[in-house]
Amino acid sequence: xxxxxxxxxxxxxxxxxxxxxxxxxxxxxxxxxxxxxxxxxxxxxxxxxxxxxxxxxxxxxxxxxxxxxxxxxxxxxxxxxxxxxxxxxxxxxxxxxxxxxxxxxxxxxxxxxxxxxxxxxxxxxxxxxxxxxxxxxxxxxxxxxxxxxxxxxxxxxxxxxxxxxxxxxxxxxxxxxxxxxxxxxxxxxxxxxxxxxxxxxxxxxxxxxxxxxxxxxxxxxxxxxxxxxxxxxxxxxxxxxxxxxxxxxxxxxxxxxxxxxxxxxxxxxxxxxxxxxxxxxxxxxxxxxxxxxxxxxxxxxxxxxxxxxxxxxxxxxxxxxxxxxxxxxxxxxxxxxxxxxxxxxxxxxxxxxxxxxxxxxxxxxxxxxxxxxxxxxxxxxxxxxxxxxxx
Numbered sequence: 001x002x003x004x005x006x007x008x009x010x011x012x013x014x015x016x017x018x019x020x021x022x023x024x025x026x027x028x029x030x031x032x033x034x035x036x037x038x039x040x041x042x043x044x045x046x047x048x049x050x051x052x053x054x055x056x057x058x059x060x061x062x063x064x065x066x067x068x069x070x071x072x073x074x075x076x077x078x079x080x081x082x083x084x085x086x087x088x089x090x091x092x093x094x095x096x097x098x099x100x101x102x103x104x105x106x107x108x109x110x111x112x113x114x115x116x117x118x119x120x121x122x123x124x125x126x127x128x129x130x131x132x133x134x135x136x137x138x139x140x141x142x143x144x145x146x147x148x149x150x151x152x153x154x155x156x157x158x159x160x161x162x163x164x165x166x167x168x169x170x171x172x173x174x175x176x177x178x179x180x181x182x183x184x185x186x187x188x189x190x191x192x193x194x195x196x197x198x199x200x201x202x203x204x205x206x207x208x209x210x211x212x213x214x215x216x217x218x219x220x221x222x223x224x225x226x227x228x229x230x231x232x233x234x235x236x237x238x239x240x241x242x243x244x245x246x247x248x249x250x251x252x253x254x255x256x257x258x259x260x261x262x263x264x265x266x267x268x269x270x271x272x273x274x275x276x277x278x279x280x281x282x283x284x285x286x287x288x289x290x291x292x293x294x295x296x297x298x299x300x301x302x303x304x305x306x307x308x309x310x311x312x313x314x315x316x317x318x319x320x321x322x323x324x325x326x327x328x329x330x331x332x333x334x335x336x337x338x339x340x341x342x343x344x345x346x347x348x349x350x351x352x353x354x355x356x357x358x359x360x361x362x363x364x365x366x367x368x369x370x371x372x373x374x375x376x377x378x379x380x381x382x383x384x385x386x387x388x389x390x391x
Contacts, residue, residue, distance in 0.1 A: 060234045060238070061342050063320045063344025064193055064220040064345065065343065065346075066192075067345075068189055069189070071189070073181055073185065074182045074184065074186075080190075084168060084170060085104070085162070086111070088111055088164045089116075089165055090116065090117060091119075091163075092108065092116055092117070092164055093163040095120075095160070095161050095162075096121070096122055096160055096161075096175065097159065097175055098132045098133065099133060099177070105136060105176075108140070109140070112143060119148075119208070120146070120147045120148075121147075121207060122147065123149075123157040125156075127155065127156055127331075150207060151206075151207040153210060154225070154336050158325050158332065159337050160176075161200055161339055163197060166194075168191070168192055169190070169196065169197045172186070172188035173188070173312050173323060174188060180310060183307060183308055184309070185307050185308070185309050185359065188323075189348065199215060207337065220341060222324055222326065222339065223338070223339060224338035225335065225336070228326055229254060229333040231342070232255060232340075233254060235342060236258040241267060241318075242268045242269075242315075243259070243314065244314070244353075245313070246304075246312070247309075247313070248310065250294075251283050251329040251331075252329055252330045259299070260293070260297055263294075264297070269300070271302070272309070274308065277309070283329070285372075287368075288368040292371075295367075295368070301365070302365055302366055303365075304359060305362050306363075312325065312328075313352060313356065315352060315356060319349060320342060321352045323341055324339060324341060326338035326340055
């Protein structure tokens with residue numbers, strides 16, 4: 001397809017010093033010196049000369065490497081997940097936002113009947129109040145499977161994880177529902193790292209018992225509402241050459257600021273969004289405004305063209321990737337239970353990078369409309385799906 005040759009307007013961003021907008025605690029007694037113009041970054045934009053807000057050292061998480069299997073949806077389908085469940089010899093722990101895939105449900109029930117210790121934790125309702133898991137909860141309970149609603153400490157449990165025998169864990173962006181295996185771009189990571197698996201189990205136990213969970217310092221896992229915003233910010237800050245982002249929502253000013261900082265210091269940034277699809281009326285204002293701001297900062301913004309976008313992926317310098325359940329959304333960081341993972345495994349990053357490259361090649365430039373007239377925007381490249389609403 002023809003390359004997008006239209007460049008964003010040459011426009012320098014306003015000075016944003018100090019970073020938190022607050023006055024100094026000890027105002028200077030001497031007259032303020034004349035303000036020095038902000039230096040220009042490698043992209044010709046004014047850089048933020050103020051120091052970035054401090055990020056705790058433990059937020060600079062190492063990427064997990066070794067023994068990582070990448071699942072790509074819809075290409076891989078549900079069978080790798082069913083295979084994981086069927087391979088369990090001792091125990092299965094499942095925590096899910098939405099779970100109604102009949103074959104996966106049958107596999108879980110079969111494992112229980114075969115004597116495996118199975119526990120399933122389901123999110124009781126979406127942000128809208130819709131209850132998507134009642135039928136699955138009833139079916140599991142009728143079979144004698146240990147099933148519970150997720151912790152009321154969170155507005156929503158959006159995490160999508162499965163632990164098998166304390167030897168394998170699946171961390172996914174997809175729900176266990178048919179459409180996420182057939183209609184949407186999504187990812188999963190199957191890991192064998194014992195420390196990461198123990199951490200996921202510890203959080204499962206905490207949420208099962210409705211008690212707090214505190215991730216250990218330096219973990220490669222992102223947890224909402226604990227460390228996710230800090231770890232994602234540090235991941236973006238670590239990019240030196242390139243940053244690829246495949247996310248449907250942009251509703252967090254802190255992350256938007258870090259992306260802008262990356263672009264200002266000369267990092268090549270590409271954003272692959274989903275356009276209007278699945279964005280609620282209360283999120284479309286921020287998402288469209290954020291995409292327009294990034295475009296003005298010379299960020300290339302494209303829309304996923306070959307399928308609906310549900311994935312949450314960031315790739316830094318073609319060497320590290322961040323995959324998780326959390327959208328770039330303040331509620332995802334502050335109100336919901338979410339789980340993500342940073343990986344540096346070369347084979348895993350290579351596959352994620354390849355899928356992003358293919359999706360980018362098939363995508364097209366996206367002009368986000370003025371958010372104040374977003375209601376006039378019609379995007380009919382996919383049939384409407386009222387059940388596919390990004391949390």
